[in-house]
Amino acid sequence: MARKVTSRHVVVSTAAAWLFGFLIFLPILWMVLTSFKTELDAFAMPPKFLLFHWTMENYATVQSRSDYLHHALNSIMIAGGSTLIAMLIAVPAAWSMAFAPTKRTKDVLLWMLSTKMMPPVGVLVPIYLIYRDFGLLDTRAGLILILCLGNLPIVIWMLFTYFKEIPKDILEAARMDGATIGRELVYVLTPMAVPGLASTLLLNFILAWNEAFWTLNLSTLDAAPLTVFIASYSSPEGLFWAKLSAASTLAIAPIVILGWFTQRQLVRGLTFGAVK
Amino acid sequence: MATQQTQVLGRTLLAPAVVLLFIWMIVPLAMTIYFSTLHYSLLDPGTESFVGLENFRYFLTDPAFLTSLQNTLVLVGSVLAITIFLGTPLALLLDQPVIGRNIVRLMVIAPFFVMPTVSALVWKNLLMHPVSGLFAWIAKLFGATPIDWFTDAPLLAVILIVAWQWLPFATLILLTALQSQDEEQKEAAEMDGASALSRFIYLTLPHLARPITVVILIETIFLLTVFAEIFVTTGGGPGLRTTNIAFLIYSQALIQFDVGNASAGGLVAVVIANIVAFFLVRIIGRNLET
Numbered sequence: 001m002a003r004k005v006t007s008r009h010v011v012v013s014t015a016a017a018w019l020f021g022f023l024i025f026l027p028i029l030w031m032v033l034t035s036f037k038t039e040l041d042a043f044a045m046p047p048k049f050l051l052f053h054w055t056m057e058n059y060a061t062v063q064s065r066s067d068y069l070h071h072a073l074n075s076i077m078i079a080g081g082s083t084l085i086a087m088l089i090a091v092p093a094a095w096s097m098a099f100a101p102t103k104r105t106k107d108v109l110l111w112m113l114s115t116k117m118m119p120p121v122g123v124l125v126p127i128y129l130i131y132r133d134f135g136l137l138d139t140r141a142g143l144i145l146i147l148c149l150g151n152l153p154i155v156i157w158m159l160f161t162y163f164k165e166i167p168k169d170i171l172e173a174a175r176m177d178g179a180t181i182g183r184e185l186v187y188v189l190t191p192m193a194v195p196g197l198a199s200t201l202l203l204n205f206i207l208a209w210n211e212a213f214w215t216l217n218l219s220t221l222d223a224a225p226l227t228v229f230i231a232s233y234s235s236p237e238g239l240f241w242a243k244l245s246a247a248s249t250l251a252i253a254p255i256v257i258l259g260w261f262t263q264r265q266l267v268r269g270l271t272f273g274a275v276k
Numbered sequence: 277m278a279t280q281q282t283q284v285l286g287r288t289l290l291a292p293a294v295v296l297l298f299i300w301m302i303v304p305l306a307m308t309i310y311f312s313t314l315h316y317s318l319l320d321p322g323t324e325s326f327v328g329l330e331n332f333r334y335f336l337t338d339p340a341f342l343t344s345l346q347n348t349l350v351l352v353g354s355v356l357a358i359t360i361f362l363g364t365p366l367a368l369l370l371d372q373p374v375i376g377r378n379i380v381r382l383m384v385i386a387p388f389f390v391m392p393t394v395s396a397l398v399w400k401n402l403l404m405h406p407v408s409g410l411f412a413w414i415a416k417l418f419g420a421t422p423i424d425w426f427t428d429a430p431l432l433a434v435i436l437i438v439a440w441q442w443l444p445f446a447t448l449i450l451l452t453a454l455q456s457q458d459e460e461q462k463e464a465a466e467m468d469g470a471s472a473l474s475r476f477i478y479l480t481l482p483h484l485a486r487p488i489t490v491v492i493l494i495e496t497i498f499l500l501t502v503f504a505e506i507f508v509t510t511g512g513g514p515g516l517r518t519t520n521i522a523f524l525i526y527s528q529a530l531i532q533f534d535v536g537n538a539s540a541g542g543l544v545a546v547v548i549a550n551i552v553a554f555f556l557v558r559i560i561g562r563n564l565e566t
Contacts (some may be wrong), residue, residue, distance in 0.1 A: 101284030259389035
């Protein structure tokens with residue numbers, strides 16, 4: 001590891017990295033700044049960077065005029081519900097494939113993965129009609145169901161890769177000591193699996209929170225999560241940039257912060273173990 | 277090692293997931309195939325009739341299909357090019373000794389966690405607005421005429437938004453791959469007098485070949501069905517200039533209510549995605565020792 005590193009090298013790469021990092025982050029930063037401006041300042045030319053009249057007014061307006069909390073609650077319930085149900089189905093499946101593999105396990109895993117590659121638009125028509133006929137359009141239950149099925153392959157895969165890393169010797173030792181499968185699960189496996197379970201939960205919550213194909217097509221108002229709520233700002237009526245920014249900041253802040261904690265799991269979860 | 281008891285248990289535990297995914301895969305797909313052979317409009321219910329492959333003939337010869345296929349390819353190709361050609365140097369840069377690297381990493385990754393509707397609207401209004409956007413101000417600083425993005429270059433505008441969302445993904449994966457590269461090998465090459473450029477070409481690039489392939493395939497699968505960004509910014513227009521295959525099918529299904537035609541289009545999308553998926557599944561399968 002002892003590569004010779006000159007201080008000039010450090011200065012140059014630090015400056016370059018900060019510059020590019022800042023440029024990539026700039027749209028988010030600009031949005032957050034705009035959310036604290038008055039609508040007039042938000043539109044000002046030349047733009048006002050820090051010297052403007054800071055106000056929290058937009059955040060209050062977003063709630064009072066459009067019931068932000070209703071949509072935030074929908075987002076929480078839909079993302080949380082679909083993730084939890086997916087976990088309930090996925091944990092046993094991943095456990096079985098990691099610890100009691102058969103000859104066909106690899107094929108089953110790859111088949112599950114291939115269901116994720118189906119473009120959602122390919123089944124938009126039948127899903128829409130089924131939802132219409134069963135009264136599932138614009139319901140939380142309907143969105144929970146579809147996001148749960150959509151993310152299930154990723155959840156199973158992530159859990160599988162985590163479970164695979166639990167050393168089998170420990171299980172054998174427990175079995176030698178006379179532990180039943182039930183005890184083995186509770187006392188040996190669960191504690192070792194908690195980090196993997198937690199990061200799978202987190203990443204899939206994020207994916208479901210940001211999902212914007214099914215939510216846009218299958219919900220309008222009652223069940224609409226934040227993705228749909230923000231989309232309603234796309235019809236320009238008067239000055240609305242500051243309010244759009246405030247609503248957007250509220251919608252992404254919790255998830256960006258959660259996301260920062262899951263960086264490493266992100267690679268594993270989204271490449272299906274193909275890059276470690 | 278697995279006893280018969282665990283085998284049975286294993287199958288029982290696996291069953292719910294397999295059954296659910298099987299239904300999820302088969303039922304809607306079968307319905308899409310069935311609808312694609314019907315003349316079926318939601319505006320005109322009760323008049324469904326079997327028309328064979330008529331919908332496919334119509335969909336595939338519709339000029340809108342060729343336009344949207346072309347838009348799809350340009351969109352996917354450009355975003356791939358931008359994310360790979362910017363993501364690789366960015367990952368190399370972040371692999372260097374950088375003071376405050378963790379903070380820079382956070383800034384670079386953040387766009388990936390922003391929901392698509394937010395990215396699209398923030399870019400469209402706050403950045404790309406021809407009069408009051410940040411880009412217009414920058415253009416004027418340099419004495420240039422601001423670009424009216426969504427009138428003059430709508431597809432490019434969508435490409436930039438989507439590329440901004442996916443650049444972090446490419447960078448993060450390539451960075452992860454770089455960090456698993458054998459340091460000793462690089463040191464040995466350095467001691468033997470290999471230049472930085474030849475170390476990059478002969479050691480780093482081959483090491484990155486597979487992660488780059490994975491990034492290309494995974495991004496392609498998601499980029500083929502870019503939807504929300506178009507839905508909230510351009511609505512496919514002006515004209516058909518930003519309509520991709522996914523948006524074309526959506527508008528046939530839920531704006532024109534032509535179920536038969538949209539289903540035929542849906543199957544075309546499935547076929548295109550499957551060609552990509554075939555290669556991706558093979559790469560992942562090779563990496564999987566069970």
